[in-house]
Amino acid sequence: MSGSTIWYVQRLSALVNLIYVFWVGGFFILNEITFENWSFFSSTFLFKASTSLVIISIIIHSSIGLWTVGTDYLTPRTLGFVSGNFGNYADLLRLMYQLLFITLSLTFTLTTLYMIWWL
Amino acid sequence: MSQKTIIARPVNINLFKIRLPISALISITHRISGMYAFFVTLPLSIFLFRNTSSELSFSNVNTLLKNNNILSTFVYFSFLVFLYHIMTGFRHLLMDIHIGENLKAANASAYAVIGLWLLASLFTFLRFGS
Structure with a gap:
């Protein structure tokens, strides 16, 4: 992958993660946190599908970030x-x-x- | 071109003697908070998700987080670090689309992000700290 593609993928995945965090964070802020509310929210297909996609988006985003940090600091020069x-x-x-x-x-x-x- | 000018270059860089500009401080703390978010907040979130699936475990977690103890402090701290990563990251995203790129705006948004995050931390402390 070219550097600019990686750059765009990291920004795009950041946006996806941001929207998801706003959505789930909004649930916790706007609703009373009871087992019934949380259980209902987390059992919807929308939550299951979006969380599955977002965990992959998070891993893509963090892999690029961690890889960048590694190649920046864990080098013969920096160490x-x-x-x-x-x-x-x-x-x-x-x-x-x-x-x-x-x-x-x-x-x-x-x-x-x-x-x-499955659980 | 004498040998002197080459010798005078600061080859021994002491990180503790460099005063970072505020936007550089935001940048490096964005990286550190990102590392923390991956290695701590993410597994913690998965753990909390796992432990809120039954009514009993949910109420245990709920009680724990409502009280001021070392574990709830750790949980709130971890989410605040993640929030810091999100807020500084949002600032970087705006700059990527060329919003607030000049020095004055960059300094202002850097202080704004730190200020807002401190407010969020204070709110969390007042809401859950006692």
């Missing part, structure tokens, strides 16, 4: 500012960091989808 020796491990550290957030992303997505549709 070299801390200590020259530390900088030598930058590529390994960045790989471990990327594996960590990819694993977490998959876990969060599968957990959410499982809870929504």
Whole structure:
């Protein structure tokens, strides 16, 4: 993917997430928070479908953001500012960091989808 | 072109001696709050979602969050950090479509975002902190 595509995907997913947060946040602010209200709201098809799409949108957005942060700071140059020796491990550290957030992303997505549709 | 000018460059950058402009502070805290939102607020939200699916677990969570304790403080703090990420992110989105890009507007919106977020934090504290 080209850099500009990634740039647009991150902004577009940010907008999708923003609309969802306004919607769910609005529910909590505008309604009295009881089990009946929450249970009804979270069992509607609209909530289930939009949450499923938005968890994927969140993962796309956060993956791009976390990847950017990793390639900005976990580099021989930036870590070299801390200590020259530390900088030598930058590529390994960045790989471990990327594996960590990819694993977490998959876990969060599968957990959410499982809870929504099968639990 | 002497050797002197090259030596005089600040090669040893001390992050603690750099005074960040307010928009740079917003930018770096947007990143930090984004990291926090992914590693803490997101799994916390999934955990809370899981623990509000039955009437009993819902009332347990509800009681916990209505009272002032270390866990509810952690939950409200986590959502406030997420709110900070959203608010600073909204400012960045506006700038991406060239709204408020000049220095004066950027400084004003930076202070506005911090001010609004502090108000939201104060509101949360007054509403749930006691």
